[in-house]
Amino acid sequence: MTSLPSSSAAPAVAKLAAAAAAPGHDAQAEVEAEAYERTHVHGVYEAIAPHFSATRHKPWPAVASFLQAQHPGSVGLDVGCGNGKYLRENPAVFMLGSDRSAALVALARSRLGRSEEPDAAVAATTTTNAAAGSGVEFSHESGAAISDVLVADGLSLPFRDRAVDFAICVAVVHHLSTRARRQEAIRQLLRCVKTGEAPSGQVLVYVWALEQGNSRRGWDEGGEQDLLVPWVLKSTSQTQQSRTLRRGLDNPTTAKQDAVVANKSGEPPAPTMPAGDGPAAGTGGVGHTDPVVFQRYYHLYRKGELEEDVLAAGGVVITSGYERDNWWTVAANEAPPSQSEK
Amino acid sequence: MKVLTLNFLTCAVKTCKASNDSFPLHPKDAELAKDGVEINPQLLVNVLPRIDWTALRTTSTELGFPALPEQPPTAEDLTSDEKMLQELHTLLLETQMLEGKLVCGHCGHEYAVREGIANFLLPSHLV
Numbered sequence: 001m002t003s004l005p006s007s008s009a010a011p012a013v014a015k016l017a018a019a020a021a022a023p024g025h026d027a028q029a030e031v032e033a034e035a036y037e038r039t040h041v042h043g044v045y046e047a048i049a050p051h052f053s054a055t056r057h058k059p060w061p062a063v064a065s066f067l068q069a070q071h072p073g074s075v076g077l078d079v080g081c082g083n084g085k086y087l088r089e090n091p092a093v094f095m096l097g098s099d100r101s102a103a104l105v106a107l108a109r110s111r112l113g114r115s116e117e118p119d120a121a122v123a124a125t126t127t128t129n130a131a132a133g134s135g136v137e138f139s140h141e142s143g144a145a146i147s148d149v150l151v152a153d154g155l156s157l158p159f160r161d162r163a164v165d166f167a168i169c170v171a172v173v174h175h176l177s178t179r180a181r182r183q184e185a186i187r188q189l190l191r192c193v194k195t196g197e198a199p200s201g202q203v204l205v206y207v208w209a210l211e212q213g214n215s216r217r218g219w220d221e222g223g224e225q226d227l228l229v230p231w232v233l234k235s236t237s238q239t240q241q242s243r244t245l246r247r248g249l250d251n252p253t254t255a256k257q258d259a260v261v262a263n264k265s266g267e268p269p270a271p272t273m274p275a276g277d278g279p280a281a282g283t284g285g286v287g288h289t290d291p292v293v294f295q296r297y298y299h300l301y302r303k304g305e306l307e308e309d310v311l312a313a314g315g316v317v318i319t320s321g322y323e324r325d326n327w328w329t330v331a332a333n334e335a336p337p338s339q340s341e342k
Numbered sequence: 343m344k345v346l347t348l349n350f351l352t353c354a355v356k357t358c359k360a361s362n363d364s365f366p367l368h369p370k371d372a373e374l375a376k377d378g379v380e381i382n383p384q385l386l387v388n389v390l391p392r393i394d395w396t397a398l399r400t401t402s403t404e405l406g407f408p409a410l411p412e413q414p415p416t417a418e419d420l421t422s423d424e425k426m427l428q429e430l431h432t433l434l435l436e437t438q439m440l441e442g443k444l445v446c447g448h449c450g451h452e453y454a455v456r457e458g459i460a461n462f463l464l465p466s467h468l469v
Contacts, residue, residue, distance in 0.1 A: 031466065073388020075350070092382075094389055096347060098462075105459055146385060146435060148347040152462035156469060158354040158453075160365050164392065 004230040006217070009177075009297055012036060013226040016178050033177050040228060040297035041175040042100050048231055048294055049103035053083035062323045063170055064089055066204045066330065074165035077192055079154050079185075080172030084108025087147040095147035096164070100154065108149045154185045159192045162201070167193055170206040171326075174299045177226075179309070182299065186313035186331065195333040202318060205310070206328040210300035215325050219300060228295040301327050343460050345405070346389070346434040349398050353446035354453075354462040363447035366397040369404055370452065372442035379435045383427055386434070387417045393434075402433060 016036060019029035045052065063086060070076060072092035081087060081097030082104050088095075099105045152158050154172060167189045176182045186205060193201025212219045219227075307317045310331040318336065320329035351367055358364035395414040402410050420427050443452040444460060451468065454461050 030469070034466075034469070071388070073385045075389060075392045092385060094346065094385065096350060100463070102459070102461065106457070109457075109459055146379065146382065148344050150343065150347070150351075150460045150462060152354060153464070153469075156354040156356065156462070156464055158351050158462040160350060160352040160394075161359065163350045 004232060004293060006227045006229045007295070008224055009040075009226040009228045010224055013177055013299075020178055020180060029178075030181075033181060036177050037175065037297065040177075040295055044231060044294040044296050045101040046103045047292075048233055049083075049101060049107060051233055052231070053104065053107045059085060059089060060170065060206060060323060060326070060328075062321065062328050063168060063204065063206060066166075066168065066202075067093070070166055075163070077157075077159060077164050077167040077189070079152075079157065079167060079169045079189060081105070081108055081149060082171075084111050084147070084149060086168060086170065087112060087149070091146065093146075093165075096159070097147060097149040098152040098154075098157065099149070100151070102151045105149050105151050112147055112149065155181065155188060157188045157192060161191055162194045162196070164192055164201065165194060166202050166204075168204045168206070170204075171208065173205055173309075174207040174301060175297060176299070177297055183309045183312045186309055186315065190313060190315045190331065190333050193333065198337070200332040200334050200336065203315070203331045204328065205306060205331065206326055207301045207306055208298055209322065209325050209327045210302045211322075212300075212325040217325075221302070223300075225300045225302060227298050227300065229298050231294040231296055233292040233294065303327070343439045343455055343458055344435055345398075345401060345437045345439070346393075347460075348401055348439070348444070349393055349434075351444070351460070351462075353449060353451065354464055355446070355449055355451060355468050358446055358448045361448040364449070366394070366401050367444040367453070368447060369401070369439060370443040370445050372405060372455075373440050374405065375438045375440050376432070377436050377438055379431070381428065381431045383421065386427060386431055387420050389434075390414060390417065390420065398434075405437070405439075407433060 016029065016033045019025060019032050022029070067076070067086060067089040070090055070093050074093045076093050076095050078084075078086050078095055078097040081099050082101075084097050084107070086095070087097050087108065097105075097108055099108070150158070154169070155176075169185070169189055173182050173185050176185055186203070189203045189205070193203055195201060210219055210223060210225055211221050213221075303322075306327045306329050307320055310317050310329055313331075315331040315333060316335045318330040318332050320327070322328075348366060348369070351365075352359060353364040353367065355364075393414065395410075399410045399412070402408075415423070415426055415430075420430070438458055439455055439460075440458045442455050444455060445452050449468075451464075
């Protein structure tokens with residue numbers, strides 16, 4: 001095996017779904033789903049933020065073209081903005097980024113102040129993490145992108161109704177552990193975009209696909225949709241961001257961080273969570289240089305499921321597609337007039 | 343956090359959203375700074391229709407700036423009046439709230455702003 005296998009999250013998710021279905025237990029079920037995501041999503045991103053950020057600087061083409069198509073002076077949301085890589089894709093629009101991870105938002109903010117040099121910015125955030133979190137990056141006079149960031153939960157967005165022209169939500173909704181929560185996340189996005197005036201505000205949602213026949217992850221149609229996907233972080237100290245990270249356990253040359261081998265029968269590595277701010281020791285340890293293993297929860301979307309969730313959220317699907325292991329859809333609150341007759 | 347951003351923000355508590363008192367949020371103990379941001383007249387003119395002008399007037403006054411006119415400028419006003427354009431640019435895009443709190447006028451919840459970043463995560467009893 002060249003990399004850590006993903007493991008099934010199905011039992012945990014089944015429990016969450018059962019709790020949600022139990023009459024009169026809605027609030028408790030939400031608390032449980034949230035606790036699960038705190039462990040398997042939020043806590044992970046807080047701990048891996050600098051490393052994660054360093055691996056995230058290439059925009060997805062479908063996202064980039066959606067942003068480029070926005071009218072100058074439009075106001076847009078990027079919900080789950082991560083390190084903010086999409087906040088300056090189109091400098092003619094005002095972007096408001098939000099993320100559940102304060103560590104990632106701090107990184108995004110530090111990048112906003114830097115001049116146009118995405119790769120250099122990434123390098124800087126990974127080597128000078130202390131500066132990234134210190135909040136002293138305000139005085140860059142030139143090239144400052146017209147955008148802003150804040151910390152917020154996608155299910156409790158602090159934006160007023162119909163406030164903005166468009167929204168994007170990239171690689172976020174698949175981290176929510178029940179279908180009701182995924183649909184609610186889309187409903188929240190739709191709530192924030194303008195409606196009742198042409199053109200209706202559009203929402204781009206981008207999620208990981210179950211159908212990944214061309215990737216080495218081994219997932220495909222008919223497979224399990226709820227998974228824990230390991231993120232391997234080599235260092236066990238706070239200085240991890242300055243080190244070269246070993247990719248995979250046994251074969252450092254092949255494994256990509258996200259490239260995991262499905263291993264449905266194998267014993268999954270026990271979920272390991274960071275204690276406090278720093279990463280905790282990983283499982284399966286065999287020595288002092290052990291990588292730290294964080295288990296991120298994913299719901300892999302099957303074909304058509306994202307569109308179903310948009311409809312359940314009260315939206316309409318404007319267009320949708322598939323791009324390198326991901327499903328995406330552009331949704332709105334109402335169909336554009338020209339498409340009313342198909 | 344920019345003043346323009348504040349114009350899009352309301353309380354994160356779902357039950358507050360129906361109330362007019364939840365918008366705009368009220369700055370408290372605000373520590374402000376001014377960034378140099380290159381002026382982009384087209385962006386300002388185009389962003390104008392997305393701004394809730396009444397709320398912006400409230401925010402501006404609460405932050406201690408001179409009162410804004412009752413009516414928003416038109417696109418023509420802005421393009422022909424360089425001083426007005428510059429003032430609006432300074433208020434909306436250059437003025438940063440670095441520290442302080444944002445208070446919901448409906449539920450009273452206070453959201454912290456630290457190092458220019460507002461945090462809207464709710465304690466579990468408010469979710």
